[in-house]
Amino acid sequence: xxxxxxxxxxxxxxxxxxxxxxxxxxxxxxxxxxxxxxxxxxxxxxxxxxxxxxxxxxxxxxxxxxxxxxxxxxxxxxxxxxxxxxxxxxxxxxxxxxxxxxxxxxxxxxxxxxxxxxxxxxxxxxxxxxxxxxxxxxxxxxxxxxxxxxxxxxxxxxxxxxxxxxxxxxxxxxxxxxxxxxxxxxxxxxxxxxxxxxxxxxxxxxxxxxxxxxxxxxxxxxxxxxxxxxxxxxxxxxxxxxxxxxxxxxxxxxxxxxxxxxxxxxxxxxxxxxxxxxxxxxxxxxxxxxxxxxxxxxxxxxxxxxxxxxxxxxxxxxxxxxxxxxxxxxxxxxxxxxxxxxxxxxxxxxxxxxx
Ligand SMILES: Cc1cc2nc3c(=O)[nH]c(=O)nc-3n(C[C@H](O)[C@H](O)[C@H](O)COP(=O)(O)O)c2cc1C
Numbered sequence: 148x149x150x151x152x153x154x155x156x157x158x159x160x161x162x163x164x165x166x167x168x169x170x171x172x173x174x175x176x177x178x179x180x181x182x183x184x185x186x187x188x189x190x191x192x193x194x195x196x197x198x199x200x201x202x203x204x205x206x207x208x209x210x211x212x213x214x215x216x217x218x219x220x221x222x223x224x225x226x227x228x229x230x231x232x233x234x235x236x237x238x239x240x241x242x243x244x245x246x247x248x249x250x251x252x253x254x255x256x257x258x259x260x261x262x263x264x265x266x267x268x269x270x271x272x273x274x275x276x277x278x279x280x281x282x283x284x285x286x287x288x289x290x291x292x293x294x295x296x297x298x299x300x301x302x303x304x305x306x307x308x309x310x311x312x313x314x315x316x317x318x319x320x321x322x323x324x325x326x327x328x329x330x331x332x333x334x335x336x337x338x339x340x341x342x343x344x345x346x347x348x349x350x351x352x353x354x355x356x357x358x359x360x361x362x363x364x365x366x367x368x369x370x371x372x373x374x375x376x377x378x379x380x381x382x383x384x385x386x387x388x389x390x391x392x393x394x395x396x397x398x399x400x401x402x403x404x405x406x407x408x409x410x411x412x413x414x415x416x417x418x419x420x421x422x423x424x425x426x427x428x429x430x431x432x433x434x435x436x437x438x439x440x441x442x443x444x445x446x447x448x449x450x451x452x453x454x455x456x457x458x459x460x461x462x463x464x465x466x467x468x469x470x471x472x473x474x475x476x477x478x479x480x481x482x483x484x485x486x487x488x489x490x491x492x493x494x495x496x497x498x499x500x501x502x
Contacts, residue, residue, distance in 0.1 A: 157370060158313075158355050158397025159414055160184035161404045163216040163241070163285070163434070165227045168405075171447075172455040173210045174437060176404065178430045180411035182419040185213045186399075189243045191254070192219030195228045204235040214239035216248065216285070217246060220256040220266070220271035229274040229282065242267070244286040246327045249323040258321040261290045264305040272309040283313040285399075286498050289320035296341060300348050313353040315399050316342045332358075332402075339369060346395050357399035362410075366398050407461040427459055429492055438484035449486055450477035456487070464501060465494035 160166065163186035168176075192201050195217075206213055215232035217240060220227045229240040243251075244260045244267060247325045251257035260267050267284070274282045279431055284306055288299055303314055319335040326334060337359045346354040356369050403410060415421040425433070434456055441447035453473045460466040472490035476482055 157418065158184060158353065158399075159366070159418060160214075160315075160355070160397070160399045161185060161411070162357060162399045162401035162406060163188055163214075163243070164187060164401055165189055167455070168453075169451075170206050170210070171437075171441070171452045172405075173213065174207050175430070175434060175452075175455050176408060176411060177207075177209050178425055178455050179408055180415050182409055182415060182421060185210055186241060187215050187237075188214070189216045189218040189246060190226040190228075191256075192217060192221065192228045193254075195231055196224060199490050200231060204231065204237075206236075208236075211236075212238040214227055214283070216241040216243055218243045218251060218254070218256050220254065220260060220270065222270045225270050226273040228276040230277045233278040233280050237280065239281045239283055240278060241283045241285055241315070242271065242274070243320065244284055246316050246328065247287075247290075247323055247326070247331045252323060258287055258290050259323055261286055262293060264302040267302070268309045270304045271306050271311045275310045281313060282311055284311055284316065285315040285317070285415065287317050287319060288322045291320075291323055294320045296344055299341060300346060303345055303349060303352070307349060307352055312351075313355065315357055316345065316346070316357040318342050318356055320357040330413075343394055353396045354397050355397040356395045360400050361399050361403045363413055366414070366418065369395055369398055405455075406458045408456075408458050409461065409475055427463070428491065431456070431459060431487055435484045435487045438487065442483065448477075449482050449484055453477040453486060454488075460494060465497040469494040469496035 160183055165188045168186060168188050173187070176183070187206070194203050204215070205365055214369035215235075215237040217225060217228050217232070219228065225242065232240050245259055248257065252259050271282055271284065286302065289295070306314075307384060318337045318339045318341060319331070321331045322335065339356055340355060342356045346352070360366060410428060412424045415424050434459070436450065438447070438449055438452045441452065442449070454477075457470050457473050460469045469490050472493040473486070474484040
């Protein structure tokens with residue numbers, strides 16, 4: 148099907164993070180940032196084809212644009228699951244070629260797929276045929292000893308030949324043996340230049356850099372001059388001079404967006420020029436309403452929601468009181484959405500005492 152890549156708007160997204168970017172988390176992040184793209188946690192084809200698909204695919208309308216990340220390696224299964232994702236209303240289907248966990252390797256998917264570009268190309272071809280929405284790939288710059296530019300370019304090239312237009316590249320290789328998934332997110336060094344080199348070789352593809360991005364300045368330094376120009380209307384802005392060696396079309400942010408979610412408000416303001424941003428307290432109050440609604444509809448325990456909002460006051464006065472309240476109160480018997488109100492009071496009390 149027609150795989151249109153986005154043109155002017157930069158791709159700024161929050162990374163798929165297993166156990167973290169569930170639908171409650173995404174609802175919360177969307178309240179802060181209307182313009183960033185959100186990704187689900189990886190959902191395996193097995194879970195969708197043999198499990199409670201409705202539950203795995205459930206999301207709130209406000210989450211758009213939202214991408215479903217799939218984990219799998221069978222072309223037919225992936226095509227069927229892509230179709231299910233499209234039917235459920237997702238805006239993009241992403242294939243995980245970057246996860247190094249043992250569980251994923253034993254299923255022959257995730258990062259180990261980088262060793263099989265032809266096979267991934269077949270999978271992507273089948274998925275593209277099955278849906279009208281974009282099918283994208285998230286990968287690493289390499290795996291184990293397959294760690295040179297030529298192999299990465301070949302991987303991207305084979306898949307692009309089948310019509311995939313967007314690649315999100317975690318700028319670290321993965322060691323499939325010997326490092327845990329967590330270590331594989333920290334120990335292999337970041338190499339943004341390798342991602343930029345892919346963009347140079349394939350200028351028509353949308354290339355997104357991921358890994359280690361923590362500030363808006365980091366984002367500015369990675370975006371291509373043309374994307375920066377569309378953002379600021381000022382291509383000669385001094386922040387951007389001399390940095391065209393690291394030019395990509397967008398960035399994906401993982402851990403920083405989870406531990407310090409209000410960084411997305413700064414991104415909205417500075418990158419998207421959006422000045423109509425909800426304050427932290429309004430967001431907290433909106434989460435109370437959301438939690439009430441989820442409890443009524445799905446019997447959702449409050450702790451399943453509050454765990455994602457602990458970072459809302461990151462680096463703000465009273466952050467510790469907020470964090471402590473939300474780390475304890477939701478776990479008490481009978482706790483409900485009122486714990487968010489209590490955490491707000493604890494935070495404000497702390498501020499009063501400190502003033
Ligand atoms: C808790 C956690 C779970 C993750 N789960 C996934 C996943 O399901 N799929 C995926 O492609 N990457 C996953 N990742 C990797 C992130 O998407 C991202 O590539 C990585 O954290 C590097 O970006 P960062 O430095 O901005 O965090 C996960 C990362 C974390 C911290």
